[in-house]
Amino acid sequence: MEIEDLVRAALAEDVGTGDVTAIATVPPGTRAVARITLKAPGVLSGFAVAEATFRACDADVALEWHVVEGERLAPGTLVLTATGDAAALLAAERTALNFLQRLSGVATLTRAYADAVAGTSTRILDTRKTTPGLRLLEKAAVAHGGGTNHRVGLYDEVLIKENHAAMAGGVGAAVRAARERFPDLPLVCEVRDLAELDEALAAGAPRLLLDNFDEAGLREAVARVGDRADTESSGGVTLDSVRARAATGVDFISVGALTHSAPALDLSLILEPLT
Template structure:
């Protein structure tokens, strides 16, 4: 879930970026007392995310705007669905329109793509999780969008957990020493995840006391072997090169989590419009 306080700060940045000194078009064309009534609509099927943020953008720019949200994050809608309505001073609606659309299109695009991956692992024990490969400045809302599509969040940031990767292992002189160093200073309830790209490393990570083991870019046979080796003692995460056409067989290996950046980095924005109400 996103922090409303942080969202207000982000909205101010987004509006300032788009407007600059003023919206010159509405200033020279639209009278201050002119009123408008518009509706935001889905122009293709999608999973919704960011609709309350879009509403907050209109309200923050002009408190006189009356915004009514018709759907909620996580809803699956068909083409033509009305997502929200906004009425009030036309200048405010037209100035904030693009910022509101940009955010809900981006977030709903991520939610829609995530839902496809979640559907692809249905019936297995595997759960889809995201990565830190997000748009700078938009991580909080992009990770919220993942949850709207039925996925789970991995670390929100570097301060959320210990992820021991190949370069950490190289500096520390091995998986065992790396885990020992981390465990020595780690807060009691914080987990340690170790990235492994070979089966022998999986055994080392297990012996060292890792809480979670990542199987990085492993083949399907090696993932199956790792699942047998670990035998449920710690959760296993598969990662690296995960795509919609490969995630199904990976889920069938018995891993607990599958992480991919495709749901955030590569998700296309969906088509949403703002049209005048009749």
């Protein structure tokens, strides 16, 4: 979904037929300055969609960003100054903050996971467990937090999971069929045990998704694979466990929580009238 369409739908949901409180309390033509401030430590993301929200309500709004996306910031940091029509700023306020808080929450949680594996060769991956309509924005937020993007959707990478393997007649058959049909696409094959790992390797899988392997199992799998394929750990990853998983030598760790469980980052907007 294009940002403009997303913003239009979000504003229609919130503003509806008009902001009745602003209509009643803000004299027409009043101008104001809005300042968005960070209230908790974090990493910001979502500037483009927040900016589009303010501009959808006031095409002439003046916006000044005081920080950059991906930067580690402390509470009290001034993030954005917006100067324009007061009623328009109020109409945009909640929607713009919702986007910023959601996406910055994803970036902040991703940074925590990336920090937890710092010094290893393991990279943190996102998944498709995203908010409907926000996938590209949330994946951008993961990148701002220091993570690496996995596939965008069902169309840009072959990811063989247990249900696909069952329909194809096994892991090896699924890998061979996918490589024949889509030879130019990246391919990842989920394996649940060492027998499936051997089968997938024999079929030519370039990356193995080691699903719900414990740490001992991951070490054994990584040693068995050697340099024949990349390895990815998934399933039940937490901030407490991710460092130990990275220590097993896997190349990637995919974390669904980055996008399905990230808490919103606390931001506030204060409006002051211009005289």
